[in-house]
Amino acid sequence: MAETWSFLDTSEPDFRPLVVIELAKGTKKETIEWFTKRIVDKKANGGAQLLIKPLVTENGDENIYLVGASHLRLLLGAETVGLVKECNDNSMRTFTYSSRKTFKDFADDNHNFLTMSECQYIIKHELENLRAKDEKMIPGYPQAKLYPGKSVVRRLLTNGILVQIFPLHDREELKKLRHTWYGRVKIGYQPLDEIRCYFGETIALYFGFLEYFTFALVPMAVIGIPYYVFAWEDYDKYVMFATFNLLWSTVILEVWKRICAVMTYRWGTLLMKRQFEEPRPGFHGALGVNPVTGREEPVYSSIKRQLRIYLVSVPFVCLCLYFSLYVMMIYFDLEQWAMDYHEENKSNFSSLMLFVPSIIYAVVIEIMNRIYRYAAEFLTSWENHRLESSYQNHLILKVLVFNFLNCFASLFYIAFVMFDMKLLRQSLATLLITSQILNQFAESLLPYWLQKRHVKKMKKHVHSLKTDTDLSLVKQVSLEKEMGTYFGTFDDYLELFLQFGYVSLFSCVYPLAAVFAVLNNVTEIYSDALKMCRVYKRPFAEPTANIGVWQLAFETMSVISVVTNCILIGMSPQVNALFPDSKMDLVLTVALVEHLLLAIKFVMAFVIPDKPRDIQIKLAKLEFESLEALKQQ
């Protein structure tokens, strides 16, 4: 490979802008010079060997730079990040430059062998791995300390010298994608492979999951409709429905793993070796030696982190949960008080007062959710996780538990303390429908409208300028750098997770929930697609092999729903009528059925293989080949 690198040094590259770097206005000249030199410097000298060009903006400021790379450089980078591509014999293999001829669609002049999002991912990786050599600080900024091996870009970001790095949209591609994705009203699958090519695997997987989940809910919805139409209230029918739901939800979660494996195998991420994770930007600690890499980097004691988690975070979360329950109790008291007041007075004012508690409660919940989210982010950041993935997992867990309680505590209270099934059905319907409408509005349509207004204003502004660089590129960069940043799939999954809760936790009380969920998800696909294509900056692609911690979250929800549904069925008057003499027998029967269902769930999860047979064979084949190769050397 060394030879290839030296060949690269002499080749004349063609420039195609891929990634935008925005520096803070007024960044010192020496810093800019040093930074750009490091970016273009040869790999042998510790540079990134990329291409960089300044973009003169409307004000003539030179604080925006475009980064690109030659085709050869990108291919070498694809090898570094361990990209997996399809070979001529249809197998998936880790790309290496030396074996490039064996890969499908590879040709020295085919610049589409790597998708644009892959190129951008490679550039991001190379920029992030641009490491300090013997610099003690960022030139011009003595407070921005460096040590050998420290990622330069991360230090620039944490010191605010670098404002942002983002990948450019490809307007032609985006137009095509928009058209096939949501441009026309059609019944059919989303173009997941195209979404993956444009936005990367994490986002494509989210849309894949959203689509799969919607299809999986259809049988529930279809079975649920007659309950509403014919107003079925028979015990046996509800039991049938709930049992079907419980087993179905296990099956769909297991089958998803298989579908996910098929998709990510095709995309190459199932096989992609996990890269060694660098410390996340916020991570701090005394300078020490990383025991894994042997490199100098901040080190923070794991015991200290555990102490922070178990002595501060866990008690804090518990306190918040308690507080949330307390607020809920106040709400029910207020409700009672409003009802009593209405009973006593029967005036217009008093009937208006009936709504006040719900409104206050809704507002308070929303406020609590936001405050808690900030607190959770602060706490998780304070726990000082070394890895972004570990930070994310701890944050997701915290937010998940609190949101679960906030959303479902009142329903649990109505169901298992007040025993009011009618109210439960009402509340469930109201919560589900309003939350869905609000979400779609707040998440996509509102930002879209804001963005559209902003674009109009910007366009006018840009048109009034006259610069000698390519106008359309200046316009595009100026527009895109002001767009909002997409902070990952967290909120989208959270929404689906809560929806799954509404559908499954009380499914035997309100079979129509699945219908609303399906309807919502169909529009959700469109509004999320709109959001991705129109509202936000293009995000960097993130290779991933599965939906990670969300699989666990959904599975946990499905276990909890077995418990709630069994209790609900046990409480129904029809079932009670079957055990006229002994409540005890009733409860024991319900408990027995619940344990049986849970056992069946676990056995099913165990029996259904996580990967389809053909994927298993393909993986085994690769493993066998690498073993054989090792033997042959």
Next chain:
Amino acid sequence: MAETWSFLDTSEPDFRPLVVIELAKGTKKETIEWFTKRIVDKKANGGAQLLIKPLVTENGDENIYLVGASHLRLLLGAETVGLVKECNDNSMRTFTYSSRKTFKDFADDNHNFLTMSECQYIIKHELENLRAKDEKMIPGYPQAKLYPGKSVVRRLLTNGILVQIFPLHDREELKKLRHTWYGRVKIGYQPLDEIRCYFGETIALYFGFLEYFTFALVPMAVIGIPYYVFAWEDYDKYVMFATFNLLWSTVILEVWKRICAVMTYRWGTLLMKRQFEEPRPGFHGALGVNPVTGREEPVYSSIKRQLRIYLVSVPFVCLCLYFSLYVMMIYFDLEQWAMDYHEENKSNFSSLMLFVPSIIYAVVIEIMNRIYRYAAEFLTSWENHRLESSYQNHLILKVLVFNFLNCFASLFYIAFVMFDMKLLRQSLATLLITSQILNQFAESLLPYWLQKRHVKKMKKHVHSLKTDTDLSLVKQVSLEKEMGTYFGTFDDYLELFLQFGYVSLFSCVYPLAAVFAVLNNVTEIYSDALKMCRVYKRPFAEPTANIGVWQLAFETMSVISVVTNCILIGMSPQVNALFPDSKMDLVLTVALVEHLLLAIKFVMAFVIPDKPRDIQIKLAKLEFESLEALKQQ
């Protein structure tokens, strides 16, 4: 490596017998010639390049052969099987001949670098991988068909031409091991590393688990003793004991995973790449192409196998379980009848009759267990699993379920149908103690006594012979080939598993169970050690990284024990007295507590990492290094 192989061709080897091959008496001469030629033939010609020597036995028959290999051949074989050894820098790495100098204790003249059991494992691997070239059949046996790539040794075994292959004991080593292991009465740990060197990882891990499990039971036993001594019958004390037991059993199973990881890291098996598994000897099917290896071998449709499992095996097992329950019911009827008869007659004969049902039941259970074991082996073999591991897992599952029911069904019946806690305690104690005594007798002491008698007879016989080969070797082989074969750790783990059931399932009724378990296990270690060293042939070492499916079995048992203990506590008169008004409240409280305990169990299993931090770091370091090496090429 090719150069090394050719160097090996010319080197003059020294012969040390490691493995014994026993052919059937009267095996045709051409077969023997062909087989021995294949064994000594050069690797380049498709041979195994081992050394072989005939052993002339008392009758002058040439049907026993000793196999060995030169030191260099063994080192190359260690690379082939992927042995992991400690390096000079204390890290564990996969051994390669080219990097041999970096390994600890390596010297060209140090023949103890590989332990004897490792050498024997390598030879076994090489013999099993001796494959047919273009032979259509075993020479001299037209019915023993061969096809290119078929393992020759496996075909010889299935056709009965090869009687057995077994590794030789090392009498000096064995003597030393016996001395440190059980030669003197001492309080202390077993010499697990020595056991591993002599018997391999699977057996060492069993003894490690047995030891760990015994230590883990000590706190339960210590807490259990005062219940017996002071005859505590208070409700709160029993609840305390049961709760402690439930959480403790979760903790010990999680901690075992960590201890197991530490041990197998030290032994190198945690890092050892799983070799590609060959079809098991009994596997049959139409000749086809294996999709993974591309080699010709028997192929059997996975769907057919699934059909056999779900349409025949599963119903059969269910039928057996039903039958076993039916027999149990007859036993309880007989018991009742005997009691009634005794009440009526009150004679000596009638009081004798009281014991008859128990005796009949015990005998019938034993018979059922044996018949079922044969049936399970037959069925699992008929399911035609390609891999030995998959065969084992299916067999273990079948036997486990049936044994669980056979052992515990009567206790469940007494506890949850008859509600007779006194009888439960009695039955539990009787079953536990008698089964322990019987097991130790039938498993170790009886075979030991038989073996000793046999050895005496053999010694006389051998002494009466006069041969010109080394007499002690002839004697040793003659003795060892007649010893019983150790069929793996299955029965040993099963025994521990059932013991764990007795201790945990009804722990709140009979706290003394843990005491008996500890006492039994201390002697079990000795009797199992005796069995391994004195009764059986030396088994081939089997590298393994964990106790496999048994971990799952123990964890399942610990989940079931949460349920049973909660019900038992709920049924106790003391707890019932706390809820004088409403049985319903009692049952609901018990159910709530049970769910809480289960939730805590799962959270604990999730929170406790499966590997200790330092092992995690070491593994991450290796992974990082291999990634870096890949980048550098």
